[in-house]
Amino acid sequence: MAWPKDVRRGSAWHRVGQLVLFGLVALFFIRAGLTWNRSGIGQLTDMLLFATAAVGLNLLVGVTGQISLGHSAFFGLGAYTSAVLVGQYGWTPGWTFPVSIVLCFAVGMVVGLPALRLKGVYLALVSIALATTFTQLLNWDRLAWLTGGPIGIKGLSYLPPSWTPFDGRADLGKWFFWMSLVVFVICTLIASSMIRSRFGRSMVAVRDNETAAAVMGVNLAAVKTLVFGLSAAMAGIAGSIFAMKLTLVEPVVQFFTLFGSIFLLVMVVLGGAGSTWGPLVGAFIFVYVRDWASGVGEGNGVLGLFEGTRIGGLGGIVFGVLLIVIVFVAPFGAVGLLRKARAKVVRVLPRPPALPTVANAQEPQPPTTVVSG
Amino acid sequence: MSVLQVQDVSVRFGGIQALAGLSFDIDEGQICGLIGPNGAGKTTMFNVVSRIYEPTEGKVLYRGQDLLDVPAHGIARLGIARTFQNLALFPTMTLLQNTMTGAHCTGNVGFVRSALRIGVRSEEKRMEAEAFEILARLGLAPLAYRPAMGLPFGTLKRLEIARALAAKPSLLLLDEPASGLTHSEVDELSETIHDVRDQFGLTVLLVEHHMSMVMGISDKVVAMEFGRKIAEGTPHEVRNDPHVIAAYLGTEV
Known part of the structure; x- marks a missing residue:
């Protein structure tokens, strides 16, 4: 039989394919959680937390088309909310998470207000101001009683509660890993459900053509502020867990600064803006490729070149060049690239419409172009 | 009146x-x-x-x-529904999605329900069937799963009408x-x-x-x-x- 093979969406084979894909990804994480060593699990946990924040940012930037370079502030706000409540007020760690979510949602909605008036670059500028103001606030003496100022808040700990199968301090890494995995999965399910609904279509409509969206009855103000809020809440819960895992917060943590915003945006674009799997793939590439690149120029050199020399900063350059190459090769991100590759093997035909009445409904043709999302 | x-x-x-x-x-x-x-x-x-x-x-x-x-x-x-002289479609959406967006005002799954997936499936099913019927009426059904981007002007003009009709x-x-x-x-x-x-x-x-x-x-x-x-x-x-x-x-x- 000729390639690519046709598989109809919703058919048994399509389901099997989906199950295999989900299964492999799930297997990877379960195996990692059970067998990887402490530092490996720690890095994978960070990756999941970044991916969670990126899921939120993807809803905002990729799906709704509103640029934000301020998400480090929400990540940081979530982190500081937990840290302050635990460190200064003696709360039990887990209970701080809902507070972070609600607070970040509310602040996110307020911060989303400029998006009602500003577009593109101008909105990006406002959000940059948010990110930089946030780190300034963290360093401000007058707020030091709350935030700890430049020193931050140290000595946080969140030991696994007794109802979990984890054995106290020894399993700390695993505890955070499974917690992050669950939070990531929940956020992804919410995002993916949203994208495939009436509300999700109104998000895309806002991205594609605001005037037409309003004429169709989409409340632009509501969609923009709610998505901003949700997006901030996802960054906030990720930041909260991140802080407890790190055991400290301080203003110089990279993900609380403008760099964090840029990193998250890079993950969204790398993975494939607007797609459900994009944030995970993007965060994965970001964390592991950056890790690999940071070793370049430090130890044995690249392919025997620079042998014995140490070139500080080469890793950053290598990573930057890689980013540029990836964006050129895959304008729709890694997920777009994977889709294109899959289309060579399997072509997914659309589900036949449930039509009771239409007699002249011709068979719909499969799409010929690959579109992200 | x-x-x-x-x-x-x-x-x-x-x-x-x-x-x-x-x-x-x-x-x-x-x-x-x-x-x-x-x-x-x-x-x-x-x-x-x-x-x-x-x-x-x-x-x-x-x-x-x-x-x-x-x-x-x-x-x-x-x-009240309208079409636009110089096309104001949603280019990244398929014709079906464009038409379903036209039906936005006939639905009621909002932010919370879409996040929790309450009543989403039945609404999607209804909107999809209705959108298909309208597309078929205007002879656009064979293109239902094509993105609007890049289709001929005449086709997109018809899609404008389909999208407006979807609002009933x-x-x-x-x-x-x-x-x-x-x-x-x-x-x-x-x-x-x-x-x-x-x-x-x-x-x-x-x-x-x-x-x-x-x-x-x-x-x-x-x-x-x-x-x-x-x-x-x-x-x-x-x-x-x-x-x-x-x-x-x-x-x-």
């Missing part, structure tokens, strides 16, 4: 008077043609009704309700639906407009430069020039109105 009453509507952009005290009514079930030279203010009129422009003066009543009290996104739910409107505003279509496509379009009017009990306001089409399908024609109404009546009356002839052909010196 009148479906739409436009009363003394003026719109001014800086020094330009786009509409100057325009008034006309449309009755239930009518197809009303709005004609006039370029710049007469026809599209401005549409944008006032769909609440994109705020009029400086005047009132627009829809079944007795003042539309100026309704926010832009509330217009669709009242039963009772008043349909068509902004130059025939522009850029071939002769046979224009004939087909006239037939479609007639058909959907009869089938869905629509009232239609039509802006069009294609004279034979407007005169052929309209029950009533309103002619405009420089933001004012210069004639109103049956196609036959308007065609022979000296003001209209002057506006289109110029006056003798």
